[in-house]
Amino acid sequence: MNPFATLLLRDVKLAARSGGSAALALSFFALVATLVPLGVGADLRLLARVAGGVLWVGAVLSALLSLDRLFQGDFEDGSLDLIALSPLPLELTALAKITAHWLSTGLPLTLLSPLLALLFNLPGPATGVLFVSLLIGTPAVSAVGAIGASLTLSLKGGGLILPLIILPLLCPAVIFGAGAVSAALDGLGARDGLGLLAAFAFAAVLLSPFAAAASVRLNLGS
Amino acid sequence: MQFLFRYANPHNFMRLSGAVLPFTAIATALCIGTALYLGFTAPPDYQQGRTVLIMFIHVPAATVAMSIYGVLAVCSLLSLVWRHPLSDTAARAAAPFGALFTALGLFTGSLWGKPMWGTYWVWDARLTSFLLLLFMYLGYMALWNAIEDEVRAARAAAILALVGAVNIPIIHFSVEWWSTLHQGESIVSGTTAPVFLAPLLIMMLGYLLLFVTLWMIRIRTAILERRARNLMQGVS
């Protein structure tokens, strides 16, 4: 099996084993979706209007939870040094880790979203748009998140710095994703928003591995 | 490029900046003083009334705040690509001023917005991007402080600054797209009458000179601090 697939599978297995990051992210996502109506009130029309934004923000925050461990675990026990020495280019290593992260958080969050959309009284077509937007957009969250994770991998208590660094960078994804849902609600086409989101996600997934690899290299010390 | 590297030597920088500093400091005071005088003696604006006075301190602050990020990005590039020795120090030294001017820009802009357009805040492309710029400065400074090893911190911060620089136009575009989608209010920026242009531009120059002056002092301070550290560690 090629090294990319090996690393990918290993990371997914690790994520599944260590306290199940998918379960954590899903629970957090569901809790946020519960908390907001409690705070904002049970007006179903209002909730439908804010659903896109709330669920998008919730998904981003939930995906953030497991990001700081993306490189840190391997860094701490020395495996990252070994991985860096392997024939697999560091950029592909980063891409493998990004994919693993998405498979263990972004994808589950996307799959849960239609159920949560129900809590917000989001109509069918808009829910479909929400699902597609998260499907396209969560890879971007993992990708951009990997940049932050690699920059902060040497920090023990790096907890809050990671969100501070990457949330501004993720604004376009939230704007395009939630904007697409909002457009669908208003009867305007969601195609523009989804298209822009796809372009952003494509660029993010394409370019982030380079930034992440550069950051890993500088942390492994030259 | 050779020119830049000649002053990459801390010793040369100390000499050059030491010579230039008194002039930039005086020029700063002169510009700001003149701009204030011109601003307060100008007649009230036809549309804005006396609130045009806020424009004289808001636009310079916002402009300089954004320029400083450009400076930061260039220094980061010099640091990463050409390993220019002083650019790490220069970038780190610039950031706090960037954050300050962004905060001032946001505050004065909010106070300008209320009498002018009836609201303290609006989520249009310019304001939103500007708010995010503040967060980006804070994140940049936090990263520098968090990583203990100076060399690593410098490189990490440089990468962050460049990634952020790429993202700023994307953010701006995305918010613009979003606000046209919702037919939001657009900020009408008319033309500025000539009598107001003078204090505005002079104040902008003043703010810029203020940054350059303080920036040079901070870089000099950092150079001295490094010398002190080297002495303490017994390195000559």
Place this chain on the structure above:
Amino acid sequence: MNFDMGAYGIYIWPAYGASALGIAVAVVWTVAGWRRAKAKLAALEKK
């Protein structure tokens, strides 16, 4: 020089006040940092 701002004073003066304060703090902080570094280095070099 006309300092009568009419109704707008409540916006204009805080804006100017905050800007002046911010600039003053920046100047003081920068200069104090310089003086401290200079003194520390001088003390070390004297040894």
